[in-house]
Amino acid sequence: MQKTLQNFIPEAAVAYVVELLNHDHLSVKIKSERKTRHGDYRSLPNGKHQITVNSNLNPYRFLITLVHEIAHFEAYRNYGRVIKPHGKEWKYTFQHLMLPLLHPAIFPNELLPLLAKHFKNPKASSDTDVNLALALKQFDEANNKTYIFEVPFGSQFKLYNGRVFKMGKRRTKRYECLELSTGKLYLFNPNAEVEVLA
Incomplete structure (x- = not known):
C-alpha cells in the first residue's frame, strides 16, 4: 500500500498514513472519478472495513479525503455504530488524525491557515468550506x-450530467439557478464547477 500511496499523497505524509492504515480489517481502494463524492467508508458484511478514494484528486485533497474516511473507521471503532456519521465523535477523531499533518512539509503554506480554520470545526465535506475548496x-x-x-x-450553463440551468441571483451563501427542462429552482455552492454555454 505504501508504494501506491506515494503516487497520490505528499511524500512526507506517507509513513504517517500507512501507520493509520495498519489494521488487519481495513482496506483502501482507489476508484475512478465519481461526481457525487471524493471518497467513502463502509463496514462490509464479512467484518472487514473498506475505504474508497477517487483517483483524480490532487495530492492535498486526496490526503484530506483519505483521513476523513479513516476518521469514520476510527470513530465507529472507538465509539460504536450509534454515533452520527459526521457528529462530534467523528469531528474530534478527524481533528486528532489531521493535526500531525498540518505542517509545511506536507501542505503548501497558503493552505495551512485555511486548513487550521477548517479543522476547528470540520464539516461533512471540505467542499462546503468555500475558501478551502477554492484554494484546493x-x-x-x-x-x-x-x-x-x-x-x-x-x-x-450545464453540469457534467448534461442538465442545463440559467444563472440566477445570489442568496446569502449559494446561488439560485433555474433548471430549464423542469422549471425548478436549485441552490449551488459558489465553488461548483460548470460549463458555460455560449
Missing part, C-alpha cells in the same frame, strides 16, 4: 470548467 482547486489539473460564482447573471 488551484492544485487540480486544468480543465475548461468555470466556478459558478464567475457565471454572469442570466447566462446558461
Whole structure:
C-alpha cells in the first residue's frame, strides 16, 4: 500500500498514513472519478472495513479525503455504530488524525491557515468550506470548467450530467439557478464547477 500511496499523497505524509492504515480489517481502494463524492467508508458484511478514494484528486485533497474516511473507521471503532456519521465523535477523531499533518512539509503554506480554520470545526465535506475548496482547486489539473460564482447573471450553463440551468441571483451563501427542462429552482455552492454555454 505504501508504494501506491506515494503516487497520490505528499511524500512526507506517507509513513504517517500507512501507520493509520495498519489494521488487519481495513482496506483502501482507489476508484475512478465519481461526481457525487471524493471518497467513502463502509463496514462490509464479512467484518472487514473498506475505504474508497477517487483517483483524480490532487495530492492535498486526496490526503484530506483519505483521513476523513479513516476518521469514520476510527470513530465507529472507538465509539460504536450509534454515533452520527459526521457528529462530534467523528469531528474530534478527524481533528486528532489531521493535526500531525498540518505542517509545511506536507501542505503548501497558503493552505495551512485555511486548513487550521477548517479543522476547528470540520464539516461533512471540505467542499462546503468555500475558501478551502477554492484554494484546493488551484492544485487540480486544468480543465475548461468555470466556478459558478464567475457565471454572469442570466447566462446558461450545464453540469457534467448534461442538465442545463440559467444563472440566477445570489442568496446569502449559494446561488439560485433555474433548471430549464423542469422549471425548478436549485441552490449551488459558489465553488461548483460548470460549463458555460455560449
